[in-house]
Amino acid sequence: MQLTQALTRAVQTRHGHLATIYNGRQRTWREVGERVPRLAAGLRGLGLKPGERLAVLALNSDNYIELLFAAAWANLVLVPLNTRWAVPENVYSLRDAGCAGLLVDDAFAAQVPDLLAGHAMQHVVHMGDAPTPAGLHAYEALIAQSAPMADECGRFDDLYGIFYTGGTTGHPKGVMLSHTNFIVSSINWIATLHFSDQTVYMHSAGLFHLAGTSPAVALTLAGGTHVCLPKFDAVLAFEAIQTHRVNYVLFVPTMVNMLLNHPDFSRYDLSSVRYCEYGASPMPDAVLAAAIEKLPTWEFIQGYGMTETAALTVSLPWRFHFDGDHGPAKRAAAGRAAFGVDVKIVDPEGRELPRGTVGEIAVRGAQVMLGYWNKPEATAAAIRNGWMHTGDGAWMDEDGFIYIVDRVKDMIISGGENIYSKEVENAVHAHPAVRECAVIGVPDEKWGEAVLAIVVLKDGQQATAQAIIDHCHTLIANYKCPRKVEFRDALPLSGAGKILKNVLREPYWQGRTRAVH
Incomplete structure (x- = not known):
């Protein structure tokens, strides 16, 4: 398994179809397939070596989608920086990962001097649409001036990316995810969450986040179309859905609530949406009921996961959001295990607990991370006997549905x-x-x-x-x-x-x- 398989399949099977839509710009899969090997060659031409870490600090865009695959094509380790973090937090991530290169867009180009203060880095690329600032390499010039290189992507348990999360010690932890982690997660998205080559998906979650990156890889594997919003904004979301006939969205419950209560909600045609995947926190019953009433074409699917498990681990299908054979209680569940994922509820010693007993969610499978970057003790504490201990307190019913009730970790x-x-x-x-x-x-x-x-x-x-x-x-x-x-x-x-x-x-x-x- 290797991450670039997602791209090569999309180019092979969907070459003439739309791959990305961003800010009035559209590219087909053939065009993306031509640009990625050139971008990879341009990055390597700057002096970046296989296995070196390449950071990116940028809002969502079509260029960011390309970079996800160009980094893998060049056998570089991608380090997405959090666009919502303060400069000192991202400085820590840059230094902790020992990044040799950095890409920024228009929104973050001005932060470069502060990000690199005391950090010897020569390879900074501007991937925005404004003129490239002095001292930075231009993204489009790298593509235009570079001949395409052969795919040198790593595979299986080779490291693809380091994704920083908060930490119980007060310092971010770099979650190491492999090519297998992402490809298995992508297949799960297709099987569990209904991605296909007909999917027109709107990116509103940041691509630095697994709620952004994981569906981006999965959608590419499926050969669908990426509609990129720079970041979540209710009006931008309304306009993108209406204009591009988006049929798949992902929101956290807070975003759904903002859409429903926006004064312009009724002005837009949102009926093209078929699926809405939601997660990161429980959906309040009142919000879910309002969404079902006001958005009758939408089917809601809850997803539960974490960065350490390459996102999707548990899901609650649409049919369980209603009273039926199983009664209304299933709506309160986070869901049941995704394909190829083992989930159990354990006591502090890791022993599985009887159904209905509250304990900690533990996960095992090919989606579980390689570990935390440069933190072997934290890795050993999280992954015990092959099981990732999530820190979420929950119980499981007789049908395998999981109900989250508390957090074991201080989060x-x-x-x-x-x-x-x-x-x-x-x-x-x-x-x-x-x-x-x-x-x-x-x-x-x-x-x-x-x-x-x-x-x-x-x-x-x-x-x-x-x-x-x-x-x-x-x-x-x-x-x-x-x-x-x-x-x-x-x-x-x-x-x-x-x-x-x-x-x-x-x-x-x-x-x-x-x-x-």
């Missing part, structure tokens, strides 16, 4: 984005007035969960909630920053001196059937 999901409490706590603690801090997730009707920082100030020090929030914005991504700050005289501690977050969380989640939202 918050807000607007579909994973936020590790430790990262936020590190930022809050860096404020000179803060003595102690605990960060928890609390229910929020718009975002699912909101970040709450509970702070104890140093004796004699003063700070406002807004001052602490503003301070955090200089260190971490905006979506990670606390939305609220509460001040306390002291935090509850265990006998061993550990902050009791369960005690802090309890009042906010009281009366709910699950401690996640």
Whole structure:
């Protein structure tokens, strides 16, 4: 298995059909198939060597889709940087991965000096549509000036990409994903989520994220059409669906809610959409009911997964969203195991628990990551006896459906984005007035969960909630920053001196059937 097989098949079977649509620009699979080997040759011509890490910091575009395959074609390891992270977070990723090259678009070209401060890197490529800034190589020039090279793609368990996620230690972790991880995940998308060569898919999730990259590879393998939005925006989504007759979308529940409540919702024809895959957090019943009523042509499929499992692991088909033979309870499930994936609920020692008993979700299969980049101890803690321990608390019913009830790991999901409490706590603690801090997730009707920082100030020090929030914005991504700050005289501690977050969380989640939202 190798990632470029997806592209070569699309070129072979769909050469005259539309491959990408972006900002008024359209390319066929034949054109993409001609450009990718030239881009790969151009990247290698800059001096990049097989196995070296190549970072990209850019919004979604047709060029980004090409890069996913050109990096593999040149046998480079792709490192997508998070477009929502603050500069210091992406600087850490660049240095941790030892990146030898970087591509940026118009939105991030101005960040290059800060990203590369103290980092010896000569190979920076501008992949935007504006004029190329001085000192950067031009993306289109690399393609135009380079003869196509032979496919030198790695295969099987060779490393394809390093995808950075938040970390419980306060530093991002680089998830190492192989060619097999992506191809198996792609086949699962086709089998489970109904991708085909007739699929016109709208990319609204960032391509730096597995919710963006995984369907991008799968759709290419299927030979469908990529409609690229730079990033999620309700009006852009409405216009793209109506104009290009998009028939497949992926949204987190927060996005669905934004669409339904947008003042221009009724102005657009959204009836071309057949499937909507949603995930990253549970869909509130009220939002799902409104979506089913207002979007009658859409079939909703829930997906559950994580970066460490190359995205899709569990899915809930459309028919289980309704009362029927199995009753209404299935709608509350995350779903059941995807094809070729083993899923079980285990106790802290890894022993499988009886059906109906709450434990931790563990996953095994060809989609499980190679490990964390340069973090063997974290890898060993996550993958035990071949099973990836997800950190999500859940139970399984007699039919194999999984119901998530809590999180074992200290993580918050807000607007579909994973936020590790430790990262936020590190930022809050860096404020000179803060003595102690605990960060928890609390229910929020718009975002699912909101970040709450509970702070104890140093004796004699003063700070406002807004001052602490503003301070955090200089260190971490905006979506990670606390939305609220509460001040306390002291935090509850265990006998061993550990902050009791369960005690802090309890009042906010009281009366709910699950401690996640």
